[in-house]
Amino acid sequence: MNIAFIGLGIMGRPMALNLKKAGHTLFVYGRRPESVAPLADAGCTACASPAEAASQADVTIVIVSDTPDVETVLFGYDCVGDAARPGSVVVDMSTISPTATQAFAHKLEARGVDMLDAPVSGGEIGAVNATLSIMVGGKPAVFERVKPVFEAMGKNIVLVGDHGAGQVAKACNQIVVGVTIEAVAEALAFARKNGVDPARVRDALMGGFAGSRILEVHGKRMLDNDYTPGFKTKLHQKDINIVMETAKELGLALPGAALVMQHLNALMGTGGGELDSSAVMKIVERASGMERP
Amino acid sequence: MNIAFIGLGIMGRPMALNLKKAGHTLFVYGRRPESVAPLADAGCTACASPAEAASQADVTIVIVSDTPDVETVLFGYDCVGDAARPGSVVVDMSTISPTATQAFAHKLEARGVDMLDAPVSGGEIGAVNATLSIMVGGKPAVFERVKPVFEAMGKNIVLVGDHGAGQVAKACNQIVVGVTIEAVAEALAFARKNGVDPARVRDALMGGFAGSRILEVHGKRMLDNDYTPGFKTKLHQKDINIVMETAKELGLALPGAALVMQHLNALMGTGGGELDSSAVMKIVERASGMERP
Numbered sequence: 001m002n003i004a005f006i007g008l009g010i011m012g013r014p015m016a017l018n019l020k021k022a023g024h025t026l027f028v029y030g031r032r033p034e035s036v037a038p039l040a041d042a043g044c045t046a047c048a049s050p051a052e053a054a055s056q057a058d059v060t061i062v063i064v065s066d067t068p069d070v071e072t073v074l075f076g077y078d079c080v081g082d083a084a085r086p087g088s089v090v091v092d093m094s095t096i097s098p099t100a101t102q103a104f105a106h107k108l109e110a111r112g113v114d115m116l117d118a119p120v121s122g123g124e125i126g127a128v129n130a131t132l133s134i135m136v137g138g139k140p141a142v143f144e145r146v147k148p149v150f151e152a153m154g155k156n157i158v159l160v161g162d163h164g165a166g167q168v169a170k171a172c173n174q175i176v177v178g179v180t181i182e183a184v185a186e187a188l189a190f191a192r193k194n195g196v197d198p199a200r201v202r203d204a205l206m207g208g209f210a211g212s213r214i215l216e217v218h219g220k221r222m223l224d225n226d227y228t229p230g231f232k233t234k235l236h237q238k239d240i241n242i243v244m245e246t247a248k249e250l251g252l253a254l255p256g257a258a259l260v261m262q263h264l265n266a267l268m269g270t271g272g273g274e275l276d277s278s279a280v281m282k283i284v285e286r287a288s289g290m291e292r293p
Numbered sequence: 294m295n296i297a298f299i300g301l302g303i304m305g306r307p308m309a310l311n312l313k314k315a316g317h318t319l320f321v322y323g324r325r326p327e328s329v330a331p332l333a334d335a336g337c338t339a340c341a342s343p344a345e346a347a348s349q350a351d352v353t354i355v356i357v358s359d360t361p362d363v364e365t366v367l368f369g370y371d372c373v374g375d376a377a378r379p380g381s382v383v384v385d386m387s388t389i390s391p392t393a394t395q396a397f398a399h400k401l402e403a404r405g406v407d408m409l410d411a412p413v414s415g416g417e418i419g420a421v422n423a424t425l426s427i428m429v430g431g432k433p434a435v436f437e438r439v440k441p442v443f444e445a446m447g448k449n450i451v452l453v454g455d456h457g458a459g460q461v462a463k464a465c466n467q468i469v470v471g472v473t474i475e476a477v478a479e480a481l482a483f484a485r486k487n488g489v490d491p492a493r494v495r496d497a498l499m500g501g502f503a504g505s506r507i508l509e510v511h512g513k514r515m516l517d518n519d520y521t522p523g524f525k526t527k528l529h530q531k532d533i534n535i536v537m538e539t540a541k542e543l544g545l546a547l548p549g550a551a552l553v554m555q556h557l558n559a560l561m562g563t564g565g566g567e568l569d570s571s572a573v574m575k576i577v578e579r580a581s582g583m584e585r586p
Contacts, residue, residue, distance in 0.1 A: 098487055121501050133501040158497040161489045168489040169497045172480035176503035179479065182549045183472030187465035190536065193545045194391055196454045196461040204451040204462045208414045208426040210469035212505030243483065252486045253580045256475045259548055287546045 001149065002027070004057035006050050006073055006080070007064040007094070008035035011120070014127040015063065015093075015153045020044055022152035027053040051083035059149055060090045066238060067096040074104055086112030089146055093134075095119045095174075097242050098167040099249060101137070105163035114142045117163065119170035120154065123231055131155045135173070137165035171246065174239040178260040178277070180214040185281040188222050193290060199223050218278035225292045230276030237264040237273075294442065295320070297350035299343050299366055299373070300357040300387070301328035304413070307420040308356065308386075308446045313337055315445035320346040344376035352442055353383045359531060360389040367397055379405030382439055386427075388412045388467075390535050391460040392542060394430070398456040407435045410456065412463035413447065416524055424448045428466070430458035464539065467532040471553040471570070473507040478574040481515050486583060492516050511571035518585045523569030530557040530566075 001024050005016040008030030016039055020026050026044035029052070030036045040046045047053040050073050054060040060080055062073050070092055075081045084090060090108055092101065092115065105115040116138035126132040132154035136143055143159045150157045160169045187205075188198040202219050205211065221227055240261045247254050263280040270286075272279050285291040294317050298309040301323030309332055313319050319337035322345070323329045333339045340346040343366050347353040353373055355366050363385055368374045377383060383401055385394065385408065398408040409431035419425040425447035429436055436452045443450045453462045480498075481491040495512050498504065514520055533554045540547050556573040563579075565572050578584040 121503075133497070135497045156497070156500045158493065160493045160497050164487070165489045165493075168484055168487045169494045172484050172494045173498050173501065173503045175480040175483060176476045176498060176505075176508065179476030179549070180473050180503070180505065183469045183476065186472065186547045186549050187468040190468060190540065190545065190547065190550075191461055191465050193543045194457070194461045194539070196458045200451065200453045200458075201462045201465045204426070204428045204449070204453050205466050205469060207449045208466065209506050209510070210414075210466045210473070212469075212473065212507070213502050214505070215469065217502070246487070247483065250486045251581060252483065252583075253577075254479045254483065255552055256472070256479050256549065257483075259552060284546075288544060290545075 001025070001059060002057045003149065004029070004047075004053035004060040006053060006060065006062045008039060009063070010124050011127045012063040013038065014124070016044065017042060018130045019149065019152050024149070024152070027056050029053045049078035050080045051078040054080040055083040055085070057084070058088050059146060060084055060088065061093060062090065063093040065094065067100045070094050070096050070104065071100070075107065081108060081111060081113070084108070084111070084113045089114045089116060089142055091116045091118050091146060091149070093118045093120055095170050095239055095242070096167060098164040098171065098246055101164040101167045105138070114139065115163065116142055116146060117166040118150065119166055121170065121173050122154070126154070134158070135160055135166040135169035137161055137163050137167060171239070171243045174236065175243055175254070175257045177214065178236060178240055178264070179256045180212055181218050181278050181280055182256070182260055182263065184215050184219045185222060185278070185284045188219065189281070189284050189288070189290065193288070218276070221276055221278045222281045227275035227279040229274070230278070232273065233264060233267050233275050233277045233279060234273040236277035237261070237268055240264060294318070294352060295350045296442065297322070297346035297353040299346060299353065299355045301332060302356070303417050304420045305356040306331065307417070309337065310335060311423045312442065312445050317442070317445070320349050322346045342371035343373045344371040347373040348376040348378070350377070351381050352439060353377055353381065354386060355383065356386040358387065360393045363387050363389050363397065364393070368400065374401060374404060374406070377401070377404070377406045382407045382409060382435055384409045384411050384439060384442070386411045386413055388463050388532055388535070389460060391457040391464065391539055394457040394460045398431070407432065408456065409435055409439060410459040411443065412459055414463065414466050415447070419447070427451070428453055428459040428462035430454055430456050430460060464532065464536045467529065468536055468547070468550045470507065471529060471533055471557070472549045473505055474511050474571050474573055475549070475553055475556065477508050477512045478515060478571070478577045481512065482574070482577050482581070482583065486581065511569070514569055514571045515574045520568035520572040522567070523571070525566065526557060526560050526568050526570045526572060527566040529570035530554070530561055533557060
């Protein structure tokens with residue numbers, strides 16, 4: 001299949017390479033030459049703009065940072081929206097606003113172009129190993145057409161619902177991950193403040209109802225006081241901000257997610273933006289004077 | 294072994310029966326005759342007081358409701374503390390205050406009696422099937438002596454640390470379970486308010502970093518709007534109250550656990566005390582006018 005791939009960052013680069021490996025023809029666009037080079041070396045066609053890439057594609061994949069970036073790629077200068085062929089599909093794999101996603105889908109539809117929102121979870125390792133979870137919103141027939149493309153990049157691929165539903169699922173994922181990190185951080189801080197070894201508490205909790213991937217993976221980072229990412233605080237903050245904005249639009253109170261937002265803000269404000277977001281443990285510890293160096 | 298068993302409630306009764314089945318000689322005490330009867334039928338000796346039971350035992354197990362109840366059994370009228378033989382072990386399997394536990398252990402030690410705190414998780418089903426998680430605090434040599442007794446009641450048996458460490462681990466367990474329930478409730482409410490099927494979101498999240506026993510088991514209860522316990526709200530409230538009191542004593546801020554305490558309070562105040570504590574979903578829903586009947 002002819003695939004345009006726009007956005008060659010930490011996630012996009014390995015995802016595009018996996019598509020190339022799966023035998024697809026790739027037209028790639030990235031803002032920085034050093035991101036484009038390894039893909040050109042692998043036989044992809046480097047393009048001068050999103051429009052140039054999209055004009056040659058059956059499927060145009062976009063994976064950039066935030067809602068305004070997607071808007072620029074889709075509807076800005078030299079954009080995908082102007083160039084994509086009628087009958088082709090735009091797949092936005094960025095994590096952005098669910099409501100903006102619906103608006104983008106309807107604008108593309110008016111130009112005869114189908115859209116899927118398909119944000120991912122699983123991080124850089126998932127992108128490299130093609131084991132990403134992919135949460136998809138859009139029409140079932142379009143999903144079926146694009147499914148083989150997804151299968152070259154991920155493992156757990158779920159059509160959640162109509163336009164925006166993929167972004168809603170991703171937002172839910174970020175709520176659960178963020179609030180569960182807070183849960184584990186508070187529990188391990190409680191143990192240490194009581195003079196009990198948090199590592200033994202984690203062992204005791206692992207098999208029971210308190211057991212989770214977060215207790216296992218992020219709990220270990222907290223024990224080791226080593227917040228090498230993983231998933232960076234600045235990105236988790238961006239995602240929870242989408243949750244907060246959407247909750248405000250809808251008139252929905254999410255006090256746990258709001259608390260996590262405040263802890264991510266505090267972490268950003270104290271130089272923690274590049275750390276794994278499980279470093280909210282530092283904020284929990286600092287508040288009660290028990291931060292480790 | 295000669296075992297005294299004090300407290301024959303929903304948890305204590307099946308635990309005592311499992312000890313009897315394992316070949317131990319049981320001296321049981323419960324406040325209500327209807328709780329004692331099935332154990333007497335099974336060949337246990339019914340006793341008239343905690344003291345009478347403890348006076349004949351190598352190991353005295355206590356599993357009652359709260360800190361004051363344990364204090365009464367151990368040091369009140371006709372109590373275990375007066376009757377337990379020097380060299381015997383008192384095992385408190387109730388969920389109570391870690392700091393009170395340390396005081397109780399030292400008081401018993403002064404009388405030549407060893408103590409272990411050994412609260413459990415796993416609920417009535419775990420008690421019946423002898424698959425409880427048992428979190429133990431106390432001396433390693435005493436733990437080793439009592440271990441075969443634990444093995445007749447549970448599966449995941451961990452010596453966490455010194456006196457009170459079992460209670461600390463249990464408190465950590467209740468923090469993680471409570472805050473993770475909040476995480477899942479907010480995420481599924483966010484999905485529904487966005488018009489997306491929460492069941493599909495749960496499916497999409499299950500395999501990834503958001504995956505947990507809570508998302509699986511309690512998430513299902515939320516989807517079904519069926520809060521048959523499980524673990525009752527009034528007991529989770531009691532346990533998080535222990536966390537809040539201990540955090541106050543220690544000067545430790547736990548904002549996530551505090552939020553869960555407020556939601557459990559609201560649930561108690563609206564007739565939800567007998568529901569599974571995942572019914573905090575009702576409070577999340579009610580706040581934004583989306584409660585289901």
